[in-house]
Amino acid sequence: MTQTEINLAEKKQKLIFDIPMWPQEKIERFRETLLSWYDLEKRDLPWRKNNDPYRIWVSEIMLQQTRVDTVIPYYLNFMKTFPTIEALAHADEDTLLKAWEGLGYYSRVRNLQTAAQQIMETYDGEMPRDPKEITKLKGIGPYTTGAIASMAFGLPEPAVDGNVMRVLSRLFEIDADIAKPGNRKIFEAIMRELIDPYKPGDFNQAFMDLGSSICTPKNYHPELSPIKEFNQSYQNGTWDKYPVKSKKKKAKPVYYVGTIIKNAKGAFLLEKRPVNGLLANMWTFPLIEEELVIPETGIEKGTLIQLEDEDLTEKVIKKITTELERNYGIKPTLMEAPFDEVQHIFSHLKWFIAVYYGQLIVKDSMTIPENCYWVQPADFDQYVFPGPQTKMWQSYLSKFKK
Numbered sequence: 001m002t003q004t005e006i007n008l009a010e011k012k013q014k015l016i017f018d019i020p021m022w023p024q025e026k027i028e029r030f031r032e033t034l035l036s037w038y039d040l041e042k043r044d045l046p047w048r049k050n051n052d053p054y055r056i057w058v059s060e061i062m063l064q065q066t067r068v069d070t071v072i073p074y075y076l077n078f079m080k081t082f083p084t085i086e087a088l089a090h091a092d093e094d095t096l097l098k099a100w101e102g103l104g105y106y107s108r109v110r111n112l113q114t115a116a117q118q119i120m121e122t123y124d125g126e127m128p129r130d131p132k133e134i135t136k137l138k139g140i141g142p143y144t145t146g147a148i149a150s151m152a153f154g155l156p157e158p159a160v161d162g163n164v165m166r167v168l169s170r171l172f173e174i175d176a177d178i179a180k181p182g183n184r185k186i187f188e189a190i191m192r193e194l195i196d197p198y199k200p201g202d203f204n205q206a207f208m209d210l211g212s213s214i215c216t217p218k219n220y221h222p223e224l225s226p227i228k229e230f231n232q233s234y235q236n237g238t239w240d241k242y243p244v245k246s247k248k249k250k251a252k253p254v255y256y257v258g259t260i261i262k263n264a265k266g267a268f269l270l271e272k273r274p275v276n277g278l279l280a281n282m283w284t285f286p287l288i289e290e291e292l293v294i295p296e297t298g299i300e301k302g303t304l305i306q307l308e309d310e311d312l313t314e315k316v317i318k319k320i321t322t323e324l325e326r327n328y329g330i331k332p333t334l335m336e337a338p339f340d341e342v343q344h345i346f347s348h349l350k351w352f353i354a355v356y357y358g359q360l361i362v363k364d365s366m367t368i369p370e371n372c373y374w375v376q377p378a379d380f381d382q383y384v385f386p387g388p389q390t391k392m393w394q395s396y397l398s399k400f401k402k
Contacts, residue, residue: 014193017186019172021193022230030230031196031203037226038206041213043068046075051201053127053152054085060147061108061139065347068212074103086125089116093281097384104387105347106279111139129153142188151201158191159204160184163211169243170215170222170233179246251350255290255301257320258342258353258388260396261332263360267374269328270383278346283383285392286328286372287353293319304354305341313337320356329367332358340395344388355392357400 014021022030042048045068047059058078062071081099082088088096091113100109115137119127127148128134135145146159158164165178165187172190176183196203214225222234233239261269270283290301297315299307307313317334325331338354345351360366368374375383385393 016189016193017176019174019186019190021190026230027194030194030227033230034206034210034227035196035199035202038202038209042202042205042209046072046079048205051152053148055079056151057127057140057144057148058112060144061112062103064108065105066103070103074100085116085119085127088113089120094384097282101384102387102390106282106386108139110280114138115140127152129155131155131157142184147204150195150204154200156192156195156197156200158188158195159208160187160191161208161211163215164191164204164207166217166243167207167211167215170239171227171231173232173236173238173242175244177246178243179248251345251348253302253350253352256351256353257288257290257293257304257338258284258355258392259286259288259320259324259332259334259358260355260392261286261324261330261358261360263374264362265374265376267376269330269368270373270375271328271369272371272373278349279386281384282386282389284386284389286324288320288323288327290354292323302352305338307337324358328369328372330360332360334358339399340392342388342391342395344391351388353388353392355395357396 013023021027045059047055049055059071059075062075062078078099081095082091096109096113097106100106103109118137119125123133129149131145131149134140134148135142140148143159143161146157149155149157150159162178165184168174168187168190169176169178174186174190176186178187191207194203210225210227214221220239222228222231222239225231225234228234231239233242259269263269269286271286273279273282273284275281290304293316294301294304297312299312299316304316307316313336317336320334321331335357338356340355342353342355343350344353380393
């Protein structure tokens with residue numbers, strides 16, 4: 001190709017949101033290079049054993065906000081417990097939540113079941129092939145739609161997640177902020193140009209594997225990348241400037257008093273949370289909003305674990321006891337200070353829980369709310385515990401069961 005021909009080709013270069021796209025010959029070389037690397041280096045993952053759309057769907061939902069190594073045992077157990085879309089659609093909620101226990105973000109599994117019910121009712125129990133229909137299912141957005149469509153049905157649909165946006169940002173020196181949802185369309189448009197029409201599923205997975213193994217957020221070594229010859233930021237020495245990503249807002253702090261109460265029979269008081277809202281229908285030790293405990297005391301939020309003043313300590317214990325009696329019908333004897341502070345981060349909230357231990361000395365049965373039970377530790381595995389509850393219990397065991 002002469003210099004004149006090269007110049008003419010560059011003038012005719014296609015623009016995607018003002019980003020120059022490669023000529024077709026380069027795109028084809030890129031596909032071949034990336035897929036050859038993937039064929040040699042792809043990870044052996046249980047959901048890659050076949051193209052079953054149900055298996056792919058479940059794995060992609062589990063992998064949201066969760067590491068692959070963490071997901072694998074959960075995935076295997078989930079598929080054993082709910083082997084089909086029909087089994088998932090008809091599962092009772094306690095069994096469903098128990099299978100998800102520890103993964104967090106429980107709205108994911110609730111949406112999975114709702115979508116499974118949609119599939120049974122609207123699509124005769126079969127995952128729809130049309131991406132427009134897939135995206136109508138509860139909890140399925142553009143990324144998961146692209147993953148299912150490409151991996152299960154061989155359709156050239158892009159599956160754009162954080163890994164893909166990071167790789168593309170460095171390949172093309174894209175200045176668009178990947179943290180802004182509105183910029184997603186830029187990366188999807190570029191992927192539609194690049195995606196291999198014959199192996200779209202492998203192509204999407206190759207991008208994901210590359211982003212998670214080599215083109216990582218930190219400790220990135222572009223010289224080791226199989227696609228370094230195509231990497232514009234590597235060629236220009238600007239790779240450390242990409243991707244452009246604004247910082248997330250800090251999670252809002254929320255302060256609680258957690259109470260681990262044991263009765264004379266060795267059982268612990270558990271409370272089932274409301275059917276709606278955060279941690280819906282899950283079981284926790286009684287939680288009291290800290291602001292109900294510290295008013296008019298001059299105690300700063302989040303400092304109960306540091307409290308040493310005897311008068312203030314006594315006031316706090318009285319207020320906690322009053323709240324337990326008012327809300328749970330019990331009046332336990334509490335330790336004078338919390339034995340630990342448990343922290344747990346949700347996507348938008350960060351819980352700080354000052355954990356107190358108490359005992360009920362009386363042996364007579366007491367009337368407690370309908371959503372509460374006295375439960376022996378041996379039976380805890382029958383109840384779905386969210387992350388904060390698990391941390392509280394583990395802390396208790398480490399302090400009192402040595």
